[in-house]
Amino acid sequence: MHDLSQRLISGDTRSLARALSLVEDRRDGYVEVLKDCYRRGGKARIIGVTGPPGAGKSTLVDKLIGTYRGKGLKVAVVAVDPSSAFSGGAILGDRIRMQDRATDPGVYIRSMATRGHMGGLAVATADALTVLDAAGFDVILVETVGVGQDEVDIIREADTVLVVLVPGLGDDIQAIKAGIMEIADVFVINKADRDGVDRVERELHYLLTLAGEPQDWTPPVVKTIALKNQGLDDLEKAVDHHARHLASDGGGQGRLRMKFSQRFRDILSERFLMEISAHHLTPDREEELLGRFLRREEDPYTAAEELLGRIRWE
Ligand SMILES: Nc1nc2c(ncn2[C@@H]2O[C@H](COP(=O)(O)OP(=O)(O)O)[C@@H](O)[C@H]2O)c(=O)[nH]1
Numbered sequence: 001m002h003d004l005s006q007r008l009i010s011g012d013t014r015s016l017a018r019a020l021s022l023v024e025d026r027r028d029g030y031v032e033v034l035k036d037c038y039r040r041g042g043k044a045r046i047i048g049v050t051g052p053p054g055a056g057k058s059t060l061v062d063k064l065i066g067t068y069r070g071k072g073l074k075v076a077v078v079a080v081d082p083s084s085a086f087s088g089g090a091i092l093g094d095r096i097r098m099q100d101r102a103t104d105p106g107v108y109i110r111s112m113a114t115r116g117h118m119g120g121l122a123v124a125t126a127d128a129l130t131v132l133d134a135a136g137f138d139v140i141l142v143e144t145v146g147v148g149q150d151e152v153d154i155i156r157e158a159d160t161v162l163v164v165l166v167p168g169l170g171d172d173i174q175a176i177k178a179g180i181m182e183i184a185d186v187f188v189i190n191k192a193d194r195d196g197v198d199r200v201e202r203e204l205h206y207l208l209t210l211a212g213e214p215q216d217w218t219p220p221v222v223k224t225i226a227l228k229n230q231g232l233d234d235l236e237k238a239v240d241h242h243a244r245h246l247a248s249d250g251g252g253q254g255r256l257r258m259k260f261s262q263r264f265r266d267i268l269s270e271r272f273l274m275e276i277s278a279h280h281l282t283p284d285r286e287e288e289l290l291g292r293f294l295r296r297e298e299d300p301y302t303a304a305e306e307l308l309g310r311i312r313w314e
């Protein structure tokens, strides 16, 4: 095994940080680290937390850290927040709030850069999870803003998905429904100290009855006031209940298969593109080809076939 992998697996935080950066930036040796980590992984419970901005996801994550730490578990957090690409505000706020967590060696918090990943943000996040899993964290919380396809892809990495809603969303609940509602394992109505809790709850139950044929798991709805640490026990129980459901009826196996089938395809396409651009397609050549495509002198299908033909197959 490689030195860096060895050190991060044995719990060295600085090596963990270095490995995460190495993997995120796709620098030399990153694949070797992922290979080592993959073989050591499969033990962490990954909990996704998603929902609209301002719903209280970070506050909930912070309280969940407390809950799991109270049980003596090691907790990692991966924060994926595209809004920080523009303002830096969200992540900065989270950092300040989570400062007292920073001194706890059983907690590790990592923000994902949301740009510049060759294989996409979801792939970069999945790889970070692989590294954190190998580093021995029992629970990994992944916070994302529930908006686009990227977030849906990221949250699919989780074993249990929490979708956080708040009173007063109004029609937004319909907008969120697309994509995210379908993948919720537990619904959280946070800010239950506000007016309109009953209404969101009614809408939510109504949406759940529309779900069509009966599923083997009906997402429970848990009310929380994250700010006051209220409802966190119920939430932890609901998450635990879902974990046991996954473990018991084999539903979890199907989910894992889907996840790894997707991941394998992602790895193949990224490695394939890397191979092509490293050995068969210089930036100049690509530029030249693009010009030819634009002028319709050549078609991209033939060009792709021609490049495929240059890869030396066994
Ligand atoms: N009234 C109320 N405010 C909350 C609650 N939970 C979080 N907040 C506040 O809502 C705001 C957004 O919270 P944050 O955790 O950053 O939301 P995120 O964008 O979903 O991560 C912050 O000002 C929190 O203090 C709650 O249960 N009740």
Ligand SMILES: [Mg+2]
Binding pocket: 057, 058, 059, 081, 090, 094, 143
């Ligand atoms: Mg947040």
